[in-house]
Amino acid sequence: MTTTDAMTGGPSLPQKRELKTALPGPKSKAILDRKTGAVAAGVTYSVPVAVVAAGGGVVVDADGNSLIDLGSGIAVTTVGNANPRVAAAVAAQAAAFTHTCFMVSPYEGYVEVAEKLNELTPGSFDKRTALFNSGAEAVENAIKIARTYTKRTAVVAFDHAYHGRTNLTMALTAKAAPYKTGFGPFASDIYRVAGSYPFRDGLSGQEAAKRAISQMDKQIGGDQIAAVIIEPVQGEGGFIVPAEGFLETIVDWCRENGIVFIADEVQTGFARTGTMFASEQLGIEPDMITTAKGVAGGMPLSAVTGRTEIMDAPHGGGLGGTYGGNPVACAAALATIESYEEENLAARAQEIGQIIAERMEALADEDPRVGEVRGLGAMAAVEFVDPETGEPDAAIAKAAAASAIEQGVITLTCGTYGNVIRFLPPLSISDELLNEGLDIVAKAVRAL
CATH class of the missing domain: 3.90.1150.10 (Aspartate Aminotransferase, domain 1)
Incomplete structure (x- = not known):
């Protein structure tokens, strides 16, 4: 090409x-x-x-x-950095209005982006979406939503994980330097278990999942965990693709124990891996999915999309932010998604x-x-x-x-x-x- x-x-x-x-x-x-x-x-x-x-x-x-x-x-x-479709959409929206705050006076662009993400993300179930500014902000809100829905507090992340640099997401992120060193104390009730790193652990997907599940059962208890969060392909940790069967086994265990499974597709999402989302290739339907990076062609936008009953658990006013779902970023996202599909x-x-x-x-x-x-x-x-x-x-x-x-x-x-x-x-x-x-x-x- x-x-x-x-x-x-x-x-x-x-x-x-x-x-x-x-x-x-x-x-x-x-x-x-x-x-x-x-x-x-x-x-x-x-x-x-x-x-x-x-x-x-x-x-x-x-x-x-x-x-x-x-x-x-x-x-x-x-x-692309200067995709004409995106640039034109940004210019048109900026000329109309750059901000009203969706929580004050809503606008159609936010709704359209939510509708599109509900349609595109994996899972045939009914979904809802909330928009934010960055990947870390999306992850923080996904944890808030999962804790509200399950009425539990424990959250599990994995070795080699990267989920952001804010206080809660630093606790989820595995690597100390440069992301965490000197910035503690971190958010509580966060636990880390071994994942699947085939090149280094030599385990099958089922073996690695059995190890992780054993750790979660023994160290935390399945009935105490609100959410398990993982990148389908771990990004900053080294582009680690889990062994076949690992993610499916973890998802099944989460379903059996009433745990929300969150796929952090901030880096893997939006055609990057050869499908719109990596979860599609790896055989899983997350309860919630966090997205950012590739969603809006370079404009700051992120999202949490998930099962309606989970997403609707927080009380009114519990989710949002001044700039979340900014109208210019939403216009860019719609144009960006159009490019993914049409091209x-x-x-x-x-x-x-x-x-x-x-x-x-x-x-x-x-x-x-x-x-x-x-x-x-x-x-x-x-x-x-x-x-x-x-x-x-x-x-x-x-x-x-x-x-x-x-x-x-x-x-x-x-x-x-x-x-x-x-x-x-x-x-x-x-x-x-x-x-x-x-x-x-x-x-x-x-x-x-």
């Missing part, structure tokens, strides 16, 4: 990698220096550029450097995933430091290890990503051990750009 003008935002942004300066160039450096003097030090960045334009499969900086984008702003700009972007994600898998598996065949290539669709990753011990090797991932960035390819790392390079290209990227970016990453690994 070759990227079309409709997906890149027009012919004015050439779809090519071009470095006119070393990174950062002088104009970007001046802006980044200003960042140091104006922005809190805890807000960092991984790519040393100041962006002035983006679209299709490229990001352009203040010095005219054009970088290949293999990150999509962490799985956000799935339909068949789930199928495009499968094509992209196949290209990444073939290229990275070829690298694995020649380099024993590549422990595993994994993922679903256009959510793919490579885990690096010491070939003699199998222990995680974060140095390779860090150095290879840094080298790729120097050569004009935006590359992200992740993983509990920091030893994973992840690929999240926009679905608007061309095969040519994608292959060039993968070439550079592979060469960077070989050069180490």
Whole structure:
């Protein structure tokens, strides 16, 4: 597939990698220096550029450097950074009104987004939706709703989980640095159990589920748990795809014990994995699903969607927020969802995933430091290890990503051990750009 003008935002942004300066160039450096003097030090960045334009499969900086984008702003700009359908919808809504607060004077856009999410999310049961601003906010509200519905308080998350940086979601998130260190104490009645990490635990899905269920039964008690929350494919933890049968077994146990099963699809949602939601591929129908990132083409919006009887449990006024379901973000979401459907972007994600898998598996065949290539669709990753011990090797991932960035390819790392390079290209990227970016990453690994 070759990227079309409709997906890149027009012919004015050439779809090519071009470095006119070393990174950062002088104009970007001046802006980044200003960042140091104006922005809190805890807000960092991984790519040393100041962006002035983006679209299709490229990001352009203040010095005219054009970088290949293999990150999509962490799985956000799935339909492209400058999707014309989204841009037009945002402009039209902004000209009409930017805000009234849905809790004061409602508007149709919010209702339309809710209707669409009720229709698209997995599960044939009757559903309701509430809109918020960020993935972490959606997760917090999902927990509130589950606790209200079950009249229980305990919540279970899994090893390698990432659910956000707010107080409650930090408690759910597994990795300490940089997400939790120094920020406690955290929310109470949160428990963590082992999940399914086939590359490292060697367990079948049923075996891993049996281990997790045993922990929950013995350490908490099934009748005390309000919710079990998991990412169908764990994101920041290393793009870990659970063994077949793991999620289905956990869902069945939750149903038997009156526990709300929440799928956190903030990173996996909206065509990223090759289906609209990863839960579809993994054979589960969550009681509730949290979404954000790819839902609105880069505008801040998130949602909780779930069974009507669960979603309607909180009292009136118990859910909401000043900006939740902002009208401009809702307009962007409707246009973004239209792009997913009309351009068949789930199928495009499968094509992209196949290209990444073939290229990275070829690298694995020649380099024993590549422990595993994994993922679903256009959510793919490579885990690096010491070939003699199998222990995680974060140095390779860090150095290879840094080298790729120097050569004009935006590359992200992740993983509990920091030893994973992840690929999240926009679905608007061309095969040519994608292959060039993968070439550079592979060469960077070989050069180490």
